[in-house]
Amino acid sequence: xxxxxxxxxxxxxxxxxxxxxxxxxxxxxxxxxxxxxxxxxxxxxxxxxxxxxxxxxxxxxxxxxxxxxxxxxxxxxxxxxxxxxxxxxxxxxxxxxxxxxxxxxxxxxxxxxxxxxxxxx
Amino acid sequence: xxxxxxxxxxxxxxxxxxxxxxxxxxxxxxxxxxxxxxxxxxxxxxxxxxxxxxxxxxxxxxxxxxxxxxxxxxxxxxxxxxxxxxxxxxxxxxxxxxxxxxxxxxxxxxxx
Numbered sequence: 001x002x003x004x005x006x007x008x009x010x011x012x013x014x015x016x017x018x019x020x021x022x023x024x025x026x027x028x029x030x031x032x033x034x035x036x037x038x039x040x041x042x043x044x045x046x047x048x049x050x051x052x053x054x055x056x057x058x059x060x061x062x063x064x065x066x067x068x069x070x071x072x073x074x075x076x077x078x079x080x081x082x083x084x085x086x087x088x089x090x091x092x093x094x095x096x097x098x099x100x101x102x103x104x105x106x107x108x109x110x111x112x113x114x115x116x117x118x119x120x121x
Numbered sequence: 122x123x124x125x126x127x128x129x130x131x132x133x134x135x136x137x138x139x140x141x142x143x144x145x146x147x148x149x150x151x152x153x154x155x156x157x158x159x160x161x162x163x164x165x166x167x168x169x170x171x172x173x174x175x176x177x178x179x180x181x182x183x184x185x186x187x188x189x190x191x192x193x194x195x196x197x198x199x200x201x202x203x204x205x206x207x208x209x210x211x212x213x214x215x216x217x218x219x220x221x222x223x224x225x226x227x228x229x230x231x232x233x
Contacts, residue, residue, distance in 0.1 A: 046123060046210065046226070046227055046228045047159075047210055047228075048225065049222070049223040049224070049225065052221075060221035061220070062222060062223075063218040063220055104176070105155045105157070105173035106155070107155075107169050107172035107173070107212075108157070108159070108167075108212070109178070111166040111167055111168070113165075113166055114166050
């Protein structure tokens with residue numbers, strides 16, 4: 001059973017960089033049929049796709065966040081990470097990492113439990 | 122701002138059927154892109170419920186079914202149960218901006 005777990009600071013100051021890591025267990029992050037994604041959800045609001053990375057290293061990001069987003073993958077550690085620069089209060093949210101399954105039409109089929117990140121001084 | 126519109130809430134008595142709509146446009150659902158559905162129980166991460174418009178993964182009761190037509194998709198829950206009380210989100214791909222862009226619906230709270 002694949003499991004994903006987010007980790008990182010729960011509090012980030014405005015204008016600084018938000019950094020999160022997702023550790024994948026129960027399966028290899030190097031499988032070519034999966035993409036590894038970040039999705040966020042502000043309290044009481046809906047879901048927003050942030051971006052994704054493939055084991056090849058290719059990335060895609062939400063056009064509205066693209067200039068601030070970096071996603072990296074470390075296959076040796078079975079991890080991938082998110083960096084979001086120049087954060088403001090509007091970036092406060094629960095951040096989820098999720099696996100995207102190409103075989104099943106690119107659905108997000110496994111999710112982490114989520115990590116709350118608050119942007120505040 | 123989501124490009125996929127869902128009703129904020131729907132409700133039904135146990136045993137009844139409820140339907141959740143997901144309305145898009147010619148840049149997403151209407152362009153032929155797949156729609157997926159997720160269930161989010163209170164305080165938990167979303168869980169995928171329907172993939173590829175109509176497909177149900179193993180473990181999801183057959184009370185849940187998906188459909189798609191034109192620029193809209195729908196999720197039906199038949200034989201509503203108390204455990205179905207949750208938020209539901211549709212998701213698809215949108216081609217209106219340059220580059221890959223996945224979009225979610227606005228979300229629907231189902232009350233039993």
